[in-house]
Amino acid sequence: RSVKDPSMFGDKQWYQRRVRERQKELYRLWYRPLTDACTENTGSAVKRESEKAQKEAVKSRFKTFNNYFLEQWTLQKKWAIPDPGFREIVRIDNINAVMQCYLDMYERYRDAKFTSKNPGKYIEYTPEQIEKLLLTFFDQ
Numbered sequence: 718r719s720v721k722d723p724s725m726f727g728d729k730q731w732y733q734r735r736v737r738e739r740q741k742e743l744y745r746l747w748y749r750p751l752t753d754a755c756t757e758n759t760g761s762a763v764k765r766e767s768e769k770a771q772k773e774a775v776k777s778r779f780k781t782f783n784n785y786f787l788e789q790w791t792l793q794k795k796w797a798i799p800d801p802g803f804r805e806i807v808r809i810d811n812i813n814a815v816m817q818c819y820l821d822m823y824e825r826y827r828d829a830k831f832t833s834k835n836p837g838k839y840i841e842y843t844p845e846q847i848e849k850l851l852l853t854f855f856d857q
Contacts, residue, residue: 733803740810748814751789754781755818775831778822779839786815786842790850798855811851820844 755778798804823844832839842850 729800732800736798736803736807740807750785751782751815752818754778754785755822772831775826775829776839779826779841782819782822783839783841786847786850790854793854794856796855804855808852808854811854812848815851816844816848819847 798807819842823840827836827840
């Protein structure tokens with residue numbers, strides 16, 4: 718929701734604390750599932766999986782990431798942080814929370830043969846596109 722004047726909430730520190738609390742909640746509800754989708758389970762069960770099961774796991778990781786990312790992009794695009802400096806801090810935190818895990822997953826699998834028909838169906842975003850979208854958060 719757009720708030721033109723954070724002073725309507727009281728002092729600026731109160732407003733920033735509320736945004737930080739929301740970030741912590743976002744980490745738990747959004748960043749965590751995103752980073753979990755990017756993380757490869759390297760336990761012995763994975764090593765015993767068939768090649769087909771491994772391919773399906775990669776597809777599932779990308780699909781899960783894409784779904785969570787689109788959902789949160791749609792939601793967070795509607796929010797606003799009116800203070801430009803604080804908005805930039807929150808954006809950088811978002812980028813730091815999401816980009817490394819996605820970049821690792823993207824680099825690991827972009828050239829892998831986990832699908833022969835349409836890799837673009839699963840790898841919907843390049844890391845640059847993810848970062849560009851993250852930079853649009855909180856503009857409203």
